[in-house]
Each structure stands twice: as C-alpha cells, then as structure tokens.
Amino acid sequence: MLLGVAAYHLGSRRARGLIKPDGPRLHSLPGFYGYYLALWATLPAMMVILLWLLGEGQIITAGALAALPAEMTQGDVNQLSLLVNDIRNVAAGSGYEQADTVIKSAAERYLQLERQSNLLLTVLSLCVSLGGALHAQRRITPEFRARNQVEKILTFGLTGCALLAILTTVGIVLSVLIESIRFFQMVPITDFLFGLKWSPQIAMRSDQVGSSGAFGAIPLLTGTLLISMVAMIVAVPIGLLSAIYLSEYAGPRFRSTAKPLLEILAGIPTVVYGFFAALVVAPFIRELGSSIGLDVSSESALAAGLVMGIMIIPFVCSLSDDFINAVPQSLRDGAYALGATQSETIRQVIMPAALPGVVGGILLAISRAIGETMIVVMAAGLSANLTFNPLAAVTTVTTQIVTLLVGDQEFDSPKTLAAFALGLVLFLLTLALNILALRIVRKYREQYE
C-alpha cells in the first residue's frame, strides 16, 4: 500500500522532471505516470501475496505433520484432520497445558514454519514490488502513453469484477454438482429422485443393518410444494388486490403511507418471520384447530405457509403494481369511454393485459417461497411425511439441507452429501422458474414499450 503511494509520487515527479520547455510534450498528465508506476508496484506484489497465502496453509501443515511420528499420520483422512485441528489449536495457544508432547512439538514446528513463511513472504513481495516499480520507471518517457495504459488496466479490472458474477454461478454449479455426483455414486439417482421415503438419520449408525438410510426426495418436494402453495394462496390474492387498490383506487395520501408500510414487511428478516411463525402463529392455529375439533400438528404446514405468504405479499404487490402501471392509459380510456365501471375495467381489461407480467411475477414469488429457509426451519417439521394435508407436519428441501449440514459432520457421509444433492435440486428448480419468469416479464415489458 505504502509502496504504492510512494511509487505514485515517484512516477509523477519523474514525469514532471521530463517536462522541458524545448523537449517533446508529455503524452499524458504527470499523474497518470504516477498511477502507472503505482500499479506496477502493487499489483504483481499483491498477486504474489495472494498465491502465497493460498498455498501457505497446506505446506505449513504438511511440514508440521512431518514433525510427528509416522504412525500418527498413518490414520485416515478424518483422524488426520482432527490431528491438524489439535495442532492448530495448540499453536494458537489454547489447551497448551493438556496437549501431549508430540503435539506440542508439532505445534512449535508449525509456529516456526509460520514465522519463516511470513518473513519470506515479506521479502519476496517487497522484491516483486520494487522490481515492478523499476520496470515501470524505466518505461516513463514523454512518448509513453501512460493514460492509455492505466485506463487499459482499469478496464481489465472492471471486466474482472463483472465476470465475478459468472464465476459465482460457475462456483455454485460446480460445488453443488461435484458433491452431488459423489452422492449419486453412493445413492442411485433414481432412488433419490423417485424414492418415497426420506430418513437420512439411519445412515449415522454405520454399524447397524440398513445403514444406507433412505434418500427419497419426493416427500421433501411435496412438502415444499405444499407450504409454497399455502403461501401463494395467501400472498397472491392479498398482494394482487392490494396492488390493484393502491394503483387504481387509493388517493395519493393513502398510497404514500400504505406503500412504505407494506415495504416494511419486505424488509423484515426471515428469521423474524420464523420466530413469529413458531411462537405465535403455529400455537394459534393449533388452538383454533383443537377448538373446532381438528387435530393440527404444532408444526403444521399451514402455519409456515401462512407466514411465508405474509412475507411474500409485498413482493407480489410491488411486482403487480409495476405491471398494472405498465398497462397503457389508452386501454383504460377505451374501457371507460364505453361506460365500463372501474372494477370492470380492472378485471376485464387491465388484468388480462397485465396477465403475462403478473404470471411472471407469481412465478418469481413461487421460486422465492421454494428457496425460503428460515421460516420453514423454525416453523415446519423434520418428519418427511408424504401428505397434502396442510394441517399435518411436513418438511422441506431447505429444512433438510440445514438439518443435514448443521452440527458435527463427517464430510464424506451420504448424509452431508445429500444436502448438496438437495441444493442442486433447489438450484435447478428455482433457476428454471426464474428464467421462465424473467423471460415472460421481459416479453411483457417489450410489448408495451
């Protein structure tokens, strides 16, 4: 950093030094030569540091393990990682007293290696930095197009940032896909997609009969669908009618108060909804059910779906609002001029015209409901029931991902890998919905451009 600033000054000074009344004119402002130098001084060095830090951990760990007696490092991967954790802990200073001497010595070796590595890194990065600066400095001449060079590098940087979006998607797809493939090597994909039974817990007791567990995703999908359906039944009519009222009937004052209030609903964290669902809504529905003689589970799909619906209301509302407002005024005028009442105009002219957009919006909302996690984790159950009864407890894809991955995990068991397979299903499902919805919406927007 500091070096960069220094390099900037050096560069611009040098460039100014080149300005002579009779000499050739500088191509760019002196500042650009400074930037150029600074970039050369920092970027390569930063690259070195980054690479170093990525590789460092592995090497140091290997070095520390080498300090251990051979029979200790012979164990399988899990034991080894435990060992490494121990060493790291001791090296960080916790539990030093309890640790046995072998570990202690390994920890010392670890620390020592770390110190060496830090020193080496500092020296190396300084060298690279100075080298870069020197190289750049040599190139500074009046003819040199510093501005173009700097701008080129800058545009490269900007492009890189934009590409990060693609990288993220690739990262998601790869990470989820690779683990899923490992999962499908243990559990056949057909069992996963079409199996009617989900009980991954059994897999934990590997010494027992039937240890393979059951990984049929159908009950999870139906559970997700059921809760999303309840949510949509709540959110779509309320959201749509609210949007209609706000954009067609409400006066400006009512609109300017009600709209931000509705948007508050959208800004509330989902964990808060989850708490509300588990603590207020679920017991309420249960009591209500028992008072009319219905047996309602305390983790009913109804409660989770209802609260999820509330969460999605503002989403549906603001999207529908956009689409309703996009319907050209001339259509309204046409209907009014025929003597249609306002509600007739809305229901028979505006809604059909806005329908594609609204459908797209609803698809987006469904994708949201499917991917919603906290509400179902907190308010829906864990038992995978294959049912369409909203009063029963069901579980969802997201709930299972969380329960499979939270807590102690051995990373190679089908149980944890199943979470990634579920993640893949979730990703593909929502992706398909999103692409479809965005396409519909875009078409719709173009129609009324």
Add this chain to the structure above:
Amino acid sequence: MSDSSTQKTANARSHDIVMAGLGKRRRAERRFRAYGLVSIMAALVFLVLLFTSIVSKGYSAFLYTNLALDITFDPQMIDPEGARSPEALASGDYDALWKSAIYKLFPDVTERQKKRALTGFVGSSAGQRLRAMVKADPSLIGSTQQVWLPVDDTIDMLAKGNLGDAAELSDKNKDSLIWLTELQNQSRIRKAINKEFFMNGDSREPEAAGIWGAVLGSAFTLLVTIGLSLPIGIAAAIYLEEFASRNRWTDLIEVNINNLAAVPSIVFGLLGLAVFINLFGLPRSSPLVGGLVLTLMTLPVIIIAGRSALKSVPPSVREAALGIGASPVQMVFHHVLPLAMPGMLTGAIIGTARALGESAPLLMIGMVAFIVDVPTGLTSPATVLPVQIYLWADSPERAFVERTSAAIMVLLVFLVMMNGLAVYLRKRYERRW
C-alpha cells in the same frame, strides 16, 4: 328516415337497459373496492400483529429484576487466613455470602429442600459480582452493605408475570412467588437496565446471555461484505453500463446477474461451505467466510441498483464530457460516477441491510455454533445477530423467548436505521433531469 327512427328507439331501449343494470354493477364495484381495501388492511394487520407480538414479548428483556441483599462481607468466608493477597481474595467462598444473607431474610425457612429453593432465587452470577466488588475495594471486608443482585431467570420471569396465573405454577414456583411478594413488600425488588444483555456474549444461562458477541460478529461480517461488494459491485456496474459492448457475453452476464439475484440464499451457503471452507481452507464460523458469502449474495443487488443509477444520468452529461476531449474513462470517473453515486449508495445500503438480516447461508458455514467469546477479529469464530435470534428461538427456557424478541428489536432498529439512511440519501440527492 326510418333507419334513424329505429336507431332512436334502439338508443332509448339501450339507455333503459343500462339504467336497469346499474344498481347491480355499482354494488359489484363497491364489493371489488372493498376486497382491495380489506387486502391492504389484512397485510397491515399482519404487520401490526408481528410488531406488537415481538415488542410485547421483548421489551421486558431490557429490564431485569434485581434483589437487594444485606451482604456482610465476612472475612471468615472471604479470606480466612487474612492474607488479603489477590489470589487469596479470588479464592474466597463468595456464594456463601449471599446465601447467608438470603437465609437471614427468611429465618423460618429451615427445610433442606426449601432452603435450596431459596438459594435458587438468586442468579448464578451473584458470587462473581461480589468477588469483583471485593477485588475492586478490599476495604469492604468486614462491613455490611446493601447490594443489588440479579435474581435467577425463572424468578425474573415470575416477577414479570410471564409464567401465567398463580394457579398454573408448579409448587416450587408457588413458594418463590410468596417470597417474591414478601420481598416486594420490603421493597427489596426493583427492575434495572439489563446491562448483561447488551454487553455479554452468548450463554446457556438466560440471565447471562447477551447480544454483544452477535452484534460484533454482524459488524465484522458486514465489514467484509461492504468492503468487497461495494467496490466490486460498482466496478461491475460501471463496466456493464459504460464500457461493455452489447454482445453475447454481456447478455450472458446480464442474465446471470438477474438470475443470481433470485437464487435462494441457502445455495450461496452451500457454495461457501464447498469453496471457501473445504477448498480454500478458510476457518469455519468466521466472519471472513460469512462476509464472503454475503458479498456474493449482495453483489447482484448492488450491480442492478448501480446500473439503474448510471442509466439515470442523462446522455447530455456524457456528451459534454466527451466533447471537451475527456477519454471515456475520464468521462465516467469525473462526470458520470459522481452524479450516479447517491443512487449507487442507496442500492448498496439496501443490499447491505438485506445481508444484515440474512441467516440461512450463515448456518451452512458454521456460524451457528454456540460461541460464548466475543469475537476479536475476522477469523475468530463468531455468530451474527439473526443467527443468534435463531439459536435463542430454539432454546427451551422461557427467559430466552423475551431475549429473542429483544434481540429482534435490536436487529430491527439497525435495519430501520440503514433503510432510513437509504431513504434520506434518495430524498437528499434526488434529481429530476
């Protein structure tokens, strides 16, 4: 003209029919309008219900019931040898001090079981408090002082009336209630600001559990998120809006970003687990990884907002800058960017506010562990406010319900502040071209 006269009768007939159907249509109109109003009201009622239920459950957590005990700082119990050295003072039996003080208040309680119940009246941190007092001021030894000590969390619930009617109480709690009323009559009970709640990390004991650790964890996480997503997001927005030529690649990036904005957050958590933790070996449960995951999640939001802010800068500004010989880069950085900055920041704040409330992806990367220590840096294990809420919401103790609600209130206050800032920025710098 016969055509004209038949038309005239047709007109008259039509008019009559229209008039006849009018009442029904007007009623339909009113009904439809009412549906709309009812919908909005339903949504608003939900909102009110949510807030009232959380506030009514949570506000009491900001106060805690304290009990005044006349503590005799008996040298016999604190430091029998009379050494008065710090070690000696630290090893004293401070629990005995408050125990004898409370026995003294209720001399007729002699039964063993009831005596134990009586000691359960005072919170478990009482001994440590007394130790801290003596450590700070050794001259207390030998004197008798009235000291306010926090009661046990069950007693706190009892004092706040959160355990229901007297009839529903267990026998033990019934006894406690009797003692409580007596102490209240002696005005030995008062409610004080619950400092622990704001200053402590997490704890299994509700009376010692606080949100400070989670608040710091959130702060560290957001620091990483803002530090990365703001520059990267703005850079990407600038590239896409100002420099990229329209071709298949940029179309792909655009579709990509729109889709990423709608990918479930938990999938980002899976990515974080697989890539940042398993592949790169970054420390689990750390704000660093949490921040990275949230960065990837907020980036699309910031990019989309940034692009629309850039779009709203009129072409005349660009043309003017290019017209005086600025390079495209100079045009963007000197002229367009300053104008678009408020809009971009507004989008960034809204994105960050969303990140602050996010919990699902952080569960995936282990920020859900039970962590007592207040985090000290980007790599120390931490949790964040929403996850803390999730953890407490899962705890069986009654006292955690009010703490959960209180933590939610704190989180909402932060969110309101951030959104308020965004609204302020928007209002302040709103321009009409």
Add this chain to the structure above:
Amino acid sequence: MSHSTGQHYVGSHDRASPMNPRETTTTVKVDRDHRVTIGEYTSPNARIRCRDVGVFYGEKQAVQEINLDIGKHQVIALIGPSGCGKSTFLRCLNRMNDTIPDCRVTGEITMDGQPIYGEDVDVVPLRAQVGMVFQKPNPFPKSIFENVAYGPRIHGLVHVKSDMEEIVEKSLRRAGLWDEVKDRLAQPGTGLSGGQQQRLCIARTIAVNPEVILMDEPCSALDPIATAKIEQLIDELRTLYTIVIVTHSMQQAARVSQRTAYFHLGRLIEVGETAQVFTNPQHQLTEDYITGRFG
C-alpha cells in the same frame, strides 16, 4: 370578461372592436385579443349545451369560458392549434376527465337538459350514451369479436349468444369492417392494421348504441386511404348519431362536418356553419389559422 347569454354576436361596446362584425362581413376582422366567441354558438335542436365551461389541471387553467351547443344528427368539428384545449374540452363531454387526477371542470354542461356534472350523475350510463374514439387506436388485447361485444356485455344489453353475434355483425358492418374481418373474428384485435383497428374502435363504440360519438383526431395515425374510409364512415354515421370530431386537418373538417368551432389558447374563438367558417371567417385568428398564416 363577462358574457351575457343569448347574445350571439360580439357587441360593439368592446374596446378592441369598434365595428360590429355583423355589419362588417368580409374585410374587417375582429381583433386578436377579442375575448368572446364569435358566431352562432347555440343550436335549435341542441343535444348537449355547454355554458361557461372551464377546465383546470391542478392550478393551471387549460380551457375557459366555453359556450357551445351540439345539435342532433350533425357533425361538429373542433379545430385549432396544438395545445389549445380541444381534447380537453372534448373529454369534458363524457366526463373522461374524471380519470385524470386533479382535473377540475367548472361551468355547466347539460345533455338533453340534464346536467352531466351533477352530484348524483352516474358516469356509466352517460358514457354509454356518449361514446368516444381516441387518437391512437386502442383495441383491447382480446379477440375482434370480444372487442365489439365487450360494451354490450358489460351493460347487459344482450343475454343471448345469437343476439350478441347480431350486434357485433351490425356494428362491424356500420364501421365498414365486416367484410375484412368476418373470417377472423376470433383473432386478436391488436393484430389488425392501424386503420382497421381504428374502425374496430368505432365499431366497439357504436355497439353500445350511443347517441353522441366523440372523436379525438381519429385519423391522425392513419394513411390517406384509411382516412378516406373513416371520413366516409363518419358521414354515414351522421344520420344515426351526433358526432363531435377534433381534427388538425382543415380539409377533413370541411369534408365531414356541418359546423366548425375554432379554439385558441383555451378559448372558443369562433363557431359557425363549416362552409361559412372556412370561406368567410369572422375573426382574425381564425383566418390566420385557416389560411395557414397562424403564428
């Protein structure tokens, strides 16, 4: 400036016009800033009477002091430069201005003696009686059949399917569109050409049996052939309906209308028999506009 009802011509008391226009027929024109309508604004068999009508958009007054009668079974053309308030005035006649927030109408408009801006007047039957055709064709995103059937359906004019088919056919025939679309009634109305769409909108309007049809530049989006078709249509419809048409084309006004009203800056400057207004305008502004010397 005040105005006394029943006085059809400008009085000689006006400062700006020392001479009475009744006497000065062709040569001397009334001065530019003359404020009171010239010409016969009343009509013996008036269907709609407007008295001292003004329209405000918020604080801004777009139209003021309009007095005009619209007679039965005739076409009256409203002409004038852009922004002078023709559309605004036209939209008053079936209360389409109600749909614009903070638009306010003052003065009195009566239809067959009934005030249309009365407290208890329902706009729905009013608009069923006073239909409107817009500048840009705006068919509903429905089939051609449904576009025409929509009005009769919402008003409950017919309940039997065959009656509906009859009405649709009759309306499309009157609009001169039947032969072009009779084979594709189920196709969307938005798929027609611009001129066809506009005729579809006319068919849609006459399907509810209105008495008055308001047309706001119905041909401005159309090519000359389509325009000619619509003009012919207007001429035919005149026998059945009262038509008010806004147009920018002087030729069109001359071709289709019996009366013409000239608007300028929100005021009705001059009104009279079309032939008279075009051949012998009384007001300087009218003459400037008609002869293309406007400015």
